[in-house]
Amino acid sequence: MSMSDSLLRIEDLRTVFRSSNGDIAAVDGVTLEVPRGKTLGIVGESGCGKSMLSLSIMGLVPRPGRIAQGRVLLEEQDLASLSPAGMRAVRGAEIAMIFQEPMTSLNPVHSIGDQLTEAMRAHDAKASKAELKERAIEALRRVRIPSPERRFSEYPHQLSGGMRQRVMIAMALSCKPRLLIADEPTTALDVTVQAQILDLLRDLQAETGMSVILITHDLGVVAEMADEVAVMYAGRVVERGTAKDIFEDPQHPYTIGLLGSIPRIEEDRDRLLSIDGSVPPPFAFPKGCRFNPRCPFAIRACTEIDPPLRELSPGHRAACIRAPVELALDIAA
Amino acid sequence: MKEPALLEAIGVAKHYPVKKGLLFARQVGAVRAVDGVSFALHRGETLALVGESGCGKSTTARLVMRLIEPSSGDVIFKGENVTNVGGAKLRALRRHLQIVFQDPYASLNPRLTVADAIAEPMTVHGIGDAASRRERVQELLRLTGLRPFHADRYPHEFSGGQRQRIGIARALAVEPEVVVCDEPVSALDVSIQAQVVNLLGDLQQRLGLSYLFIAHDLAVVKHVADRVAVMYLGRIVEVAAKHELFSNPRHPYTRALLAAIPRPDPSRRGSVTPLGGDLPSPLAVPPGCRFHTRCPVAQAKCKELDPPLREIAPGHTAACHFAEDLPRFNAEADGGVAPVAQLRLAAYAAARAARAPAVVPAG
Ligand SMILES: Nc1ncnc2c1ncn2[C@@H]1O[C@H](COP(=O)(O)OP(=O)(O)OP(=O)(O)O)[C@@H](O)[C@H]1O
Ligand SMILES: Nc1ncnc2c1ncn2[C@@H]1O[C@H](COP(=O)(O)OP(=O)(O)OP(=O)(O)O)[C@@H](O)[C@H]1O
Ligand SMILES: [Mg+2]
Ligand SMILES: [Mg+2]
Numbered sequence: 001m002s003m004s005d006s007l008l009r010i011e012d013l014r015t016v017f018r019s020s021n022g023d024i025a026a027v028d029g030v031t032l033e034v035p036r037g038k039t040l041g042i043v044g045e046s047g048c049g050k051s052m053l054s055l056s057i058m059g060l061v062p063r064p065g066r067i068a069q070g071r072v073l074l075e076e077q078d079l080a081s082l083s084p085a086g087m088r089a090v091r092g093a094e095i096a097m098i099f100q101e102p103m104t105s106l107n108p109v110h111s112i113g114d115q116l117t118e119a120m121r122a123h124d125a126k127a128s129k130a131e132l133k134e135r136a137i138e139a140l141r142r143v144r145i146p147s148p149e150r151r152f153s154e155y156p157h158q159l160s161g162g163m164r165q166r167v168m169i170a171m172a173l174s175c176k177p178r179l180l181i182a183d184e185p186t187t188a189l190d191v192t193v194q195a196q197i198l199d200l201l202r203d204l205q206a207e208t209g210m211s212v213i214l215i216t217h218d219l220g221v222v223a224e225m226a227d228e229v230a231v232m233y234a235g236r237v238v239e240r241g242t243a244k245d246i247f248e249d250p251q252h253p254y255t256i257g258l259l260g261s262i263p264r265i266e267e268d269r270d271r272l273l274s275i276d277g278s279v280p281p282p283f284a285f286p287k288g289c290r291f292n293p294r295c296p297f298a299i300r301a302c303t304e305i306d307p308p309l310r311e312l313s314p315g316h317r318a319a320c321i322r323a324p325v326e327l328a329l330d331i332a333a
Numbered sequence: 334m335k336e337p338a339l340l341e342a343i344g345v346a347k348h349y350p351v352k353k354g355l356l357f358a359r360q361v362g363a364v365r366a367v368d369g370v371s372f373a374l375h376r377g378e379t380l381a382l383v384g385e386s387g388c389g390k391s392t393t394a395r396l397v398m399r400l401i402e403p404s405s406g407d408v409i410f411k412g413e414n415v416t417n418v419g420g421a422k423l424r425a426l427r428r429h430l431q432i433v434f435q436d437p438y439a440s441l442n443p444r445l446t447v448a449d450a451i452a453e454p455m456t457v458h459g460i461g462d463a464a465s466r467r468e469r470v471q472e473l474l475r476l477t478g479l480r481p482f483h484a485d486r487y488p489h490e491f492s493g494g495q496r497q498r499i500g501i502a503r504a505l506a507v508e509p510e511v512v513v514c515d516e517p518v519s520a521l522d523v524s525i526q527a528q529v530v531n532l533l534g535d536l537q538q539r540l541g542l543s544y545l546f547i548a549h550d551l552a553v554v555k556h557v558a559d560r561v562a563v564m565y566l567g568r569i570v571e572v573a574a575k576h577e578l579f580s581n582p583r584h585p586y587t588r589a590l591l592a593a594i595p596r597p598d599p600s601r602r603g604s605v606t607p608l609g610g611d612l613p614s615p616l617a618v619p620p621g622c623r624f625h626t627r628c629p630v631a632q633a634k635c636k637e638l639d640p641p642l643r644e645i646a647p648g649h650t651a652a653c654h655f656a657e658d659l660p661r662f663n664a665e666a667d668g669g670v671a672p673v674a675q676l677r678l679a680a681y682a683a684a685r686a687a688r689a690p691a692v693v694p695a696g
Contacts, residue, residue: 045522045523045524045525046493046522160611160612161386162611190386190549191385191549191550191551191590191593192385192589192590192593192607192608193385194593194595195592195593195595195605195607196607196608196609198595198605198607199605217522217523218595219523219597220594220595220596220597221595222597223596223597223598223599223601223602224595224596224601224603224605225595225602226599243599243602244599244600247597247599247671247674248599248600248671248673249671249673249674250674250677251677253681256674256677256678256680256681257524258523258524259670259674260527260678260681260682261523261524261526261527262523262527262552263530263550263552263553263555263557264552264555264596264597264669264670265552265555265579265591265596266596266669267669267670268555268556269556270534271531271534272527272530272556273527273678273681273682274524274527274528274531275524275527275528276528278492278493278494278495278522278525279522296681296684296685296687297681297684324677325677325680325681326676326677326680328680328684329680
């Protein structure tokens with residue numbers, strides 16, 4: 001992908017936490033592009049650094065964490081080097097984020113309407129109260145909340161989980177961002193509600209032309225929504241490509257193992273593939289390839305060399321010296 | 334003639350009164366958490382109970398395990414009505430019905446070592462002496478893919494998948510006949526989920542267990558179940574053998590659930606179709622068919638008449654007035670895993686088998 005097709009470009013990003021044993025990297029050398037008007041899906045299991053990556057983009061890494069290295073380029077502007085005030089302006093106007101648990105991100109003591117108009121006032125200090133109210137109701141209508149006039153004066157606890165997530169989306173979109181980061185936006189929701197929210201996100205993207213980073217551990221959600229996909233493991237991107245690349249031509253053994261681990265509606269297998277062992281915590285990342293202790297294709301070199309992402313076909317990269325694995329198997333046999 | 338059911342629920346209900354006023358509290362309504370549920374679990378089978386949050390799955394499980402008292406209805410275990418048994422009989426029943434919970438973090442006592450946690454049900458039921466229990470703990474650790482030295486560790490030292498293995502070992506300690514699995518893999522990562530799902534399958538084969546398997550993930554259910562019961566708002570709306578349910582669902586809600594699942598296949602993008610509306614509260618169950626407020630094919634009749642769960646084909650029951658009239662269901666049989674991906678999955682499985690360790694690894 002050429003530079004100009006992407007809205008956001010993350011270069012060699014490293015986000016660390018200080019500990020008694022030195023810095024621990026939750027995000028460790030990630031390079032990614034977010035295509036304009038498209039959806040980048042980031043998938044990986046718990047603790048692989050998905051949220052830290054998105055918080056790094058937003059300039060919201062919690063203390064004692066910090067960005068230790070790398071750039072976050074929105075067009076030409078490096079967000080990683082902005083002052084807190086500069087970053088706040090970007091967050092208000094160009095990038096917005098929605099989180100997994102809408103209840104914790106809404107304030108329980110203020111009405112939906114107050115929170116929504118408050119968020120809008122931040123970008124438009126001149127608007128009158130009546131104007132803001134009208135816009136807020138319109139925003140609720142846009143995320144398909146029934147009877148938005150009534151909901152305007154209700155409180156978060158009076159809304160279902162799916163409705164609260166709609167309110168969060170309405171708030172995030174109130175500043176007309178060019179990039180929406182959705183961190184597990186449907187993980188806490190039931191499948192039928194999830195389907196409503198995904199449908200809504202897709203429509204809103206078509207309407208506004210915004211780019212979306214969709215973070216999830218659900219491969220079904222990724223396949224349904226993402227144009228481009230990055231698979232993360234232990235703080236790194238281990239494979240990137242189009243959704244078709246990742247699902248139809250998976251190259252990294254971790255991606256293959258993940259695809260084998262998901263039960264599927266359309267087929268019957270006696271056993272799921274499953275990946276042995278579990279994800280190591282950041283302070284215990286192994287030497288060499290971080291997946292090597294769990295990888296059935298690992299050879300000695302994998303315990304020594306930290307494999308870089310290499311391009312296997314145009315735009316499709318995997319960080320594995322054994323890929324494509326069917327050839328590795330022949331050699332071993 | 335089929336063998337009689339191992340465990341049976343007949344019209345079981347649980348209504349929680351809702352009271353108003355502090356001093357002279359009067360009942361102003363009821364949460365109909367479970368509202369007349371019947372099903373039978375047969376020996377050696379896995380019956381899945383699926384449905385969305387709050388539909389009454391956990392409450393149903395706790396009712397049939399006699400952990401809470403039903404407002405009405407009967408629970409039958411091995412042909413005996415156990416709805417009102419107490420004392421020694423209830424203790425004996427509890428030994429035969431064990432449960433594995435969703436949250437492996439919350440369901441283990443942080444102050445008990447793994448060995449003590451696994452041995453606890455044996456102590457409670459007065460099974461064996463200290464030495465034989467120790468031996469049994471070792472056997473259970475092996476069985477669930479844990480290591481002998483894990484016995485003296487504490488829960489916080491384990492990953493989620495390992496804790497779920499401990500929970501399973503503990504449930505199996507007293508050799509139950511029925512294991513109720515209440516969302517046993519919902520809190521786990523995909524790769525770990527697969528390990529636990531495989532383990533549950535292995536154990537069932539080895540020990541002849543019967544599972545009441547509660548889940549909201551239909552793909553997991555498709556993998557583990559023999560039969561599936563779909564719940565909506567306190568009721569079972571459809572029951573069928575797994576293949577029948579997935580290929581020929583006869584309740585509009587089952588269809589909506591199936592249509593809502595995003596498939597891990599980008600060539601199917603856009604096939605997810607959302608169901609309109611919100612789930613009604615169990616405090617205000619709609620009259621008539623409780624699904625009519627969201628049903629895409631509801632008719633006037635549905636607003637008034639509550640459809641009973643009735644047999645529409647042998648072994649297939651559905652609670653819909655129009656179950657037979659629904660059009661053929663478009664079960665997309667094609668698709669699935671692309672050829673190259675299939676090749677890689679096979680290579681992965683072969684490589685893994687080639688270096689399989691002696692014990693099932695627990696991670
Ligand atoms: N405040 C902190 N101090 C030290 N380490 C932290 C802190 N916050 C997060 N981490 C570590 O950073 C790593 C990445 O965490 P992150 O929240 O990004 O994971 P994730 O991929 O979003 O996982 P999940 O799917 O569970 O949300 C984890 O190993 C986590 O333990
Ligand atoms: N002790 C109680 N008092 C009042 N209402 C209750 C009580 N226990 C459960 N309920 C209600 O009964 C309904 C069914 O709850 P239950 O926990 O059985 O649902 P579930 O299907 O297991 O949901 P989930 O998928 O979220 O675990 C819910 O609306 C719940 O709020
Ligand atoms: Mg996260
Ligand atoms: Mg439950």
